[in-house]
Every structure is written in C-alpha cells, then in structure tokens.
Amino acid sequence: MDVWDVAVVGAGPAGLSAAYAAARAGARTLVLERAEHPRYKTCGGGLIGTSLAAVRERIEVPAEDRVDRMSFTLNGRRGFTRHSGGPLLTMVRRERFDDRLRAAAQRAGAQVRQRVSVRAVQQDQDGVRLRLAGGAEVTAAVVVGADGSSGITARHVGVEYEQVDLGLEVELPTPADQRERWRGRVLLDWGPLPGSYAWVFPKQDLLTVGVIASRGDGEATRRYLTDFVDRLGLAGVQPAHDSGHLTRCRTAGSPLHRGRVLVAGDAAGLLEPWSREGISFALRSGALAGAAAAAGDPQRYVAEVGAELVPEMRAGHRLLAAFSRRPSAFHAVVATPPGWRLFGRFCRGETSFAGVVDRFPVRTALALLARSRTAAPAVPA
Known part of the structure; x- marks a missing residue:
C-alpha cells in the first residue's frame, strides 16, 4: 500500500513549503504535482522581503533583477519615481523559483511525484485516501491541499471566497533599447477601474506587464491592459506568454x-487583498500547514494562520476599500516622504500592512476614505 504520514497536493510555493516543513519534522512526506518542473506559471514574480525571509534557509533565490527604484502613475498621469537605498523587490521567474523549492523539499526528504493528478479525496478512520488519475490510490494520515483556489482540495474543505479578481499578464521580450530603462525599476499604475492597478516588472530580457481588477468586467480589464501596453510603447512586441488567472x-x-x-496558499484563499500579493502568504501558510500536518494537529494550523496572516488580510481589505474609492489620494500619499518610507518598509519586509493600518493617523484616514460616497473620477489617459 502507498501510505504516508503527510501527502501534499500541488507543488507550488505553498505545497513545497509544506513538504519541506513536514519532511524536516520527520514525517514521511509525498508531494503530488499534475505538471512537471520547471513549468511556466502566470505570476508577476516580485518577491517582497517577507518572501525572501521565508526561503532564506532553503534556497538561493534565482534573482532576475533587484529593484531599487519605483515609478508610480495614476492611469498614466502624474508620474513620479522614488529611489531606495537598497533592494525593494527581487524579481524571479516562477519556473526557476518553484524548481529551486522543489529541490529543497527533496533534499529535506520529501518524495515528489510529477505528472500525477488527484481525482478524489476521501476521509475515513484509516486516514485520507487520494484517488489518482488511472485508479491508483495514496493514503496519508494528513493531507495538505495546495492545488489552487479551483483545485479539488479547496472544494473538499469547502473554502469560500469573498473577493475574486481577474489578472491579465503578458511576458514581453525587452527591446534592446529599453533594457537599461527598466533595469532595477518597477512601474505601478493605479488604474481606471475601482481597485485596479497595472505593473511592469523587469526580468533581464523579459518584461512582465499585467493588470488586475475585480472580476465582472473582463472586457474593460482587457482594454486597460491593451491601453497600458500601448502607453509603454510596447504594442508591437510579440508576447512570449499571454495569460490570465483568477485570484x-x-x-x-x-x-x-x-x-x-488542510489547505494552504491559494487553495485556502490566503493572499493580501489590496496588492493581491500571494507568494509570501503561500510560503508562510505552507510552512505552517506542513509543520501542523507532521504533528497531526490541524487546529494548531488554524490558530497560527489566525494569529499571523489573518490580521494582514484584514488590513488589506481596509486598504482596498479606501483605494477603490480614492486612488488619487493613495497616489498623493505615496509621493510624500512618509508615504514612500512606509511603502518601502513594506516591500523590504520591515513592516506589514497590519502594522501600518494600526497607526492612528492611517486608521483615521482610511476610515474617512472608505466612507466616501463616490469614487474619485478616473484620470483620463
């Protein structure tokens, strides 16, 4: 029989973090992944300091660029650039980053089986049985689901989602005459749709360009991406990848x-609601889930997520509510020295949004913005 202490479904940052933690704790650990590493993954690939800290003992991060300059625009207008004394974000290609995490989990003792799809999850007194495509079964004392928000483990657990966003992204080969322009620099554009924004992330010979907005008006979101790419002067560049996903x-x-x-990462709906940053949440929740699974203590995982990650998500919801109403106010605040310092501290992992929002002046300002009855008018492109 194929019996394990811990089985992990999904080999992204959450699943591989769970496998690493469980194996390090002495659990016989199996990872089941439907694809094969290295595989392309739609993702901006910007690692904040919190993510770097989570993997520091596991891997050498395969950095494509280290960003120390950030430019901001409000739907293409009122642009400004701020510099930092050190790296703010580290850019990675997910196929390389995730493959490093896979190797680290295997070194820790986890077994990784690729090109394996889980078709059903059943629990009984003997443990959890996973039925695989082809009819084979795997049994584990505890299972960690990390197969995404539309995966089978999220459905089995009954995860509910209150915020669904559509992200669209293109990977564009960087024209030779623009590489120096984008090296070490990120652009964030606060968009015309409520709660929307766009980004340009440099990765050596590629630029990751994307937009995200609330699901429900896909045509407007696609138009925002088209307009944004055109505004950058990149409309004629043939994408290496063109993809979309729901967060x-x-x-x-x-x-x-x-x-x-247990479910972790995207499968649990764990991400920061305003920026939709999910890698740090995947790495941290996966590590917590793996340790709790090895100990056979799901309630420990619930308590730790509630203490460490839920406060950050509550703060993110408050930021998103205010930002959706008045993106122009956010743009103005980031341009100020105190606003830029706070933004930089978050990027470097020196504070969380929960720490920022709990400050009395910030808490008061967000409450006033969120109560505004009408959204600020969109700035024309």
Missing part, C-alpha cells in the same frame, strides 16, 4: 481544514 481571497471565517485535510 480568490477567502471569506472571513472560511474553513482552513476539514478533518485531516
């Missing part, structure tokens, strides 16, 4: 486990 943020109180099946 889903959990409803407060949504379950993080059902019996001995």
Whole structure:
C-alpha cells in the first residue's frame, strides 16, 4: 500500500513549503504535482522581503533583477519615481523559483511525484485516501491541499471566497533599447477601474506587464491592459506568454481544514487583498500547514494562520476599500516622504500592512476614505 504520514497536493510555493516543513519534522512526506518542473506559471514574480525571509534557509533565490527604484502613475498621469537605498523587490521567474523549492523539499526528504493528478479525496478512520488519475490510490494520515483556489482540495474543505479578481499578464521580450530603462525599476499604475492597478516588472530580457481588477468586467480589464501596453510603447512586441488567472481571497471565517485535510496558499484563499500579493502568504501558510500536518494537529494550523496572516488580510481589505474609492489620494500619499518610507518598509519586509493600518493617523484616514460616497473620477489617459 502507498501510505504516508503527510501527502501534499500541488507543488507550488505553498505545497513545497509544506513538504519541506513536514519532511524536516520527520514525517514521511509525498508531494503530488499534475505538471512537471520547471513549468511556466502566470505570476508577476516580485518577491517582497517577507518572501525572501521565508526561503532564506532553503534556497538561493534565482534573482532576475533587484529593484531599487519605483515609478508610480495614476492611469498614466502624474508620474513620479522614488529611489531606495537598497533592494525593494527581487524579481524571479516562477519556473526557476518553484524548481529551486522543489529541490529543497527533496533534499529535506520529501518524495515528489510529477505528472500525477488527484481525482478524489476521501476521509475515513484509516486516514485520507487520494484517488489518482488511472485508479491508483495514496493514503496519508494528513493531507495538505495546495492545488489552487479551483483545485479539488479547496472544494473538499469547502473554502469560500469573498473577493475574486481577474489578472491579465503578458511576458514581453525587452527591446534592446529599453533594457537599461527598466533595469532595477518597477512601474505601478493605479488604474481606471475601482481597485485596479497595472505593473511592469523587469526580468533581464523579459518584461512582465499585467493588470488586475475585480472580476465582472473582463472586457474593460482587457482594454486597460491593451491601453497600458500601448502607453509603454510596447504594442508591437510579440508576447512570449499571454495569460490570465483568477485570484480568490477567502471569506472571513472560511474553513482552513476539514478533518485531516488542510489547505494552504491559494487553495485556502490566503493572499493580501489590496496588492493581491500571494507568494509570501503561500510560503508562510505552507510552512505552517506542513509543520501542523507532521504533528497531526490541524487546529494548531488554524490558530497560527489566525494569529499571523489573518490580521494582514484584514488590513488589506481596509486598504482596498479606501483605494477603490480614492486612488488619487493613495497616489498623493505615496509621493510624500512618509508615504514612500512606509511603502518601502513594506516591500523590504520591515513592516506589514497590519502594522501600518494600526497607526492612528492611517486608521483615521482610511476610515474617512472608505466612507466616501463616490469614487474619485478616473484620470483620463
């Protein structure tokens, strides 16, 4: 029989972090992944300091660029650039980053099986049974689901999502005459749709260009991306990749486990609601889930996520509510020295949004913005 202490479904940052933690704790650990590493993954690939800290002991991060300059625009207008004394973001290509995490999990003792799809999850007194494509079964004392928000483990646990956003992204070969312009620099554009923004992330010979907005008006979101790329002077560049995805943020109180099946990362709807940053949440929640799974203690995982990650998500919801109403106010605040310092501290992992929002002046300002009855008018492109 194929019996394990911990089985992990999905080999992204959350699943591989869970496998690493469980194996290091002495659990016989198996990872099941439907694709094969290295594989392309739609993702901006910008690592904040919190993400770097989470993997520092595991891997050498395969950095494509280290950003110390950030430019901001408000739907293409009112642009400004700020510099930092050190790196703010580290750019990675997910296929390389995730493959490093896979190798680290295997070195820790986890077994990784690729090109394996899980078709069903069942629990009984003997543990959790995973039925695979082709009819084979794997049994584990505890399962960590990290197969995304539309995966089978999220459905099994019954995860509920209150915020669903559509992200569209193109990977564009960087024209030779623009490489120096973008090296070490990120552009963020606060968009015309409520809660939307766009980005340019440099990765040596590629630029990752994308937009994200609330799901519901896909045509407007696609138009925003088209206009943004055109504004950058990149409309004629043939994309190396052109993709889209949905990000889903959990409803407060949504379950993080059902019996001995835990969910982490995107499968649990764990991400920062305003920026939709999910890698740091995947790395941290995966490590917590793996350690709790090895200990056979799902409630420990629930308590740790509630203490460490949920406060950051609550703060992100408050930021998103205010930002959706008055993006122009956010743009103005980031341009100020105190606003830029706070933004930089978050990027470097020196503070969280929860730490920022808990400050009385910030808390008061966000409350006033969120109560505004009408959104600020969109700035014409």
